[in-house]
Amino acid sequence: MSRKGLLIVISGPSGTGKGTVCKALLKKNDFWISTSATTRSPRKGEVDGVNYYFLTEETFKDKIKNKDFLEYAKVYENYYGTPKSQVLKAIDEGKDVVLEIDIQGALKVKESYPEGVFIFILPPSMKELKNRIVGRGSETPESLNLRFKSAYKEINYVSKYNYAVINDTVDNAVENIESIITAEKCRVDRIKDEILNSKEGILYE
Amino acid sequence: MSRKGLLIVISGPSGTGKGTVCKALLKKNDFWISTSATTRSPRKGEVDGVNYYFLTEETFKDKIKNKDFLEYAKVYENYYGTPKSQVLKAIDEGKDVVLEIDIQGALKVKESYPEGVFIFILPPSMKELKNRIVGRGSETPESLNLRFKSAYKEINYVSKYNYAVINDTVDNAVENIESIITAEKCRVDRIKDEILNSKEGILYE
Numbered sequence: 001m002s003r004k005g006l007l008i009v010i011s012g013p014s015g016t017g018k019g020t021v022c023k024a025l026l027k028k029n030d031f032w033i034s035t036s037a038t039t040r041s042p043r044k045g046e047v048d049g050v051n052y053y054f055l056t057e058e059t060f061k062d063k064i065k066n067k068d069f070l071e072y073a074k075v076y077e078n079y080y081g082t083p084k085s086q087v088l089k090a091i092d093e094g095k096d097v098v099l100e101i102d103i104q105g106a107l108k109v110k111e112s113y114p115e116g117v118f119i120f121i122l123p124p125s126m127k128e129l130k131n132r133i134v135g136r137g138s139e140t141p142e143s144l145n146l147r148f149k150s151a152y153k154e155i156n157y158v159s160k161y162n163y164a165v166i167n168d169t170v171d172n173a174v175e176n177i178e179s180i181i182t183a184e185k186c187r188v189d190r191i192k193d194e195i196l197n198s199k200e201g202i203l204y205e
Numbered sequence: 206m207s208r209k210g211l212l213i214v215i216s217g218p219s220g221t222g223k224g225t226v227c228k229a230l231l232k233k234n235d236f237w238i239s240t241s242a243t244t245r246s247p248r249k250g251e252v253d254g255v256n257y258y259f260l261t262e263e264t265f266k267d268k269i270k271n272k273d274f275l276e277y278a279k280v281y282e283n284y285y286g287t288p289k290s291q292v293l294k295a296i297d298e299g300k301d302v303v304l305e306i307d308i309q310g311a312l313k314v315k316e317s318y319p320e321g322v323f324i325f326i327l328p329p330s331m332k333e334l335k336n337r338i339v340g341r342g343s344e345t346p347e348s349l350n351l352r353f354k355s356a357y358k359e360i361n362y363v364s365k366y367n368y369a370v371i372n373d374t375v376d377n378a379v380e381n382i383e384s385i386i387t388a389e390k391c392r393v394d395r396i397k398d399e400i401l402n403s404k405e406g407i408l409y410e
Contacts, residue, residue, distance in 0.1 A: 120393070122400065158400055163391040176391055183388035186368040186381055188325070195327065195363055 003194060005032070005095040006184055007087065007113055010177070011106035011161070012121035013154035015132045021121055021165075021173045022100040028174065032095040034087050037063070040078035053083065071101065071108035084112070096181065103157045110160065117184050119177060120161040124168045126152060208399060210237070210300040211389055212292065212318055215382070216311035216366070217326035218359035220337045226326055226370075226378045227305040233379065237300040239292050242268070245283035258288065276306065276313035289317070301386065308362050315365065322389050324382060325366040329373045331357060 008031070012018045026033065037053040039060050048054045055063070060079045063069060072081030082099060090097050099109065110118055123129040126148075133147050158164050163180050167173045184190065213236070217223045231238065242258040244265050253259045260268070265284045268274060277286030287304060295302050304314065315323055328334040331353075338352050363369050368385050372378045389395065 119391075156401065158393055159397050161393050163388065164393050164396060164400060165391055176387060179384035179387035180391060182381060182384035183368065186324075186370055186385060188363055188366050188369050191369060192364050195369060196361065 003094060003191065005091045005093070005097060006181060007091055007109075007116035008096060008098045008177075008181060009106050009109055009116050009118045010098065010100045010121060011103055011118070013103070013123075013129070013151045015129050015151055016121045016123045017167045017170070018100060018121040020170055021167055021177070022098065024170050024174045025177055026098060029096075029178070031098045032090040034082055034090075034097060034099060037069070037072075037081045037083055038078055040080075055079075067112075070099075070112055071105040073102075073105060082109070088113075103154060107157070107160060117163070117180065118161040119163045119165055119180060120158045121173065122155070122158070122164050122166045124166055126155075208299060208396065210296045210298070210302060211386060212296055212314075212321035213301060213303045213382075213386060214311050214314055214321050214323045215303060215305045215326060216308055216323070218308070218328075218334070218356045220334050220356055221326045221328045222372045222375070223305060223326040225375055226372055226382070227303065229375050229379045230382055231303060234301075234383070236303045237295040239287055239295075239302060239304060241285055242274070242277075242288055243283055243285045245285075272317075275304075275317055276310040278307075278310060287314070308359060312362070312365060322368070322385065323366040324368045324370055324385060325363045326378065327360070327363070327369050327371045329371060331360075 010018055010022055010025075025031075035049065035051075035053060037055050037060065039055055039057045040052075042048065042051070042054050046052065046054075057079065060072075060081065063081070063083075064072060068084055069081035070084045070087055072079060074080075082101070082105075087097050087099075099106075101109065106118060109116060123132070129151055130148050133151065134144060139147075165173050165176045165180070215223055215227055215230075230236075240254065240256075240258060242260050242265065244260055244262045245257075247253065247257070247259050251257065251259075262284065265277075265286065268286070268288075269277060273289055274286035275289045275292060277284060279285075287306070287310075292302050292304075304311075306314065311323060314321060328337070334356055335353050338356065339349060344352070370378050370381045370385070
């Protein structure tokens, strides 16, 4: 069947290992990965259009005005953003696009592209998350407690997502995400028209 | 995680091979299979409560009055129905229940249990469906055309379902259904409360 690709947004609290899960997912599957734009200067060996699109602050702010970003954020002195036009072009060409992104960014993407598939990565348990935070060590009980509280609070954002995947093992998490993507391609509200508007009685050829 | 099981309803037009797909699915997976009730008399070797629950027409009609069936139908002189209480009990015990059922029955189940997972099995193409119908042979062009038209009409019911799975090969269809079930178990609207009401900061233990 020829059809639009999916925008798959993978997100979650810090300390859940979503980065590792995404790396494993992208290694196994042929997804289209978007190149972010940033106003920070290239580091040694970084190539414009490969590692990032390196933009001046002026250009970046123009693109913000023109709503050219699916989401953007200012981290310290630098802007980072996901260019909208390229992602939408890839989706129109039937490519599945994966975005690994923090919770705030994911919620912005959802505003401009609600038909995306929003997946929230969870730790095996809050106990385990606490262990991971403590594991990083060299913190006072107060700061540990603060970081744990903020992670615990972040969990509440799960209700804004379509799916929650527990990162008990990376393999399990990847398999669950792959199943979610397969299932979404079978969702009637995505493929109904394709089925019903089939030409000459031939469904999907 | 301990949670309710899923009601998985597998349905579709005649000639799509949904029966074969279900057999293969149930062979590979440990699903709970409901025993139907009927008013027809047991055939040689059939055991009450195993092959069917054999009921008198009076008892069956009482159960209809008491809304004890997820769905029922009268085929020729006999009634057939899916007992509601047992299915719901299995689901409450966390078992996944599979029902293979015709389109009319599936739509009735959806009325009384909308949170079920409704999967519509499609033929690879209408051309293929036509081949299968013609393949059965010994029919006049008129009756062939009539049967093809009704199958084509039945396809329109896909819009009442959650998922559509193409039975190009039985293995592909089964894998897609398995992915749908895995994905549904990750749906936030099914597991949100479980995540957020987690006790003592421990999520799902």
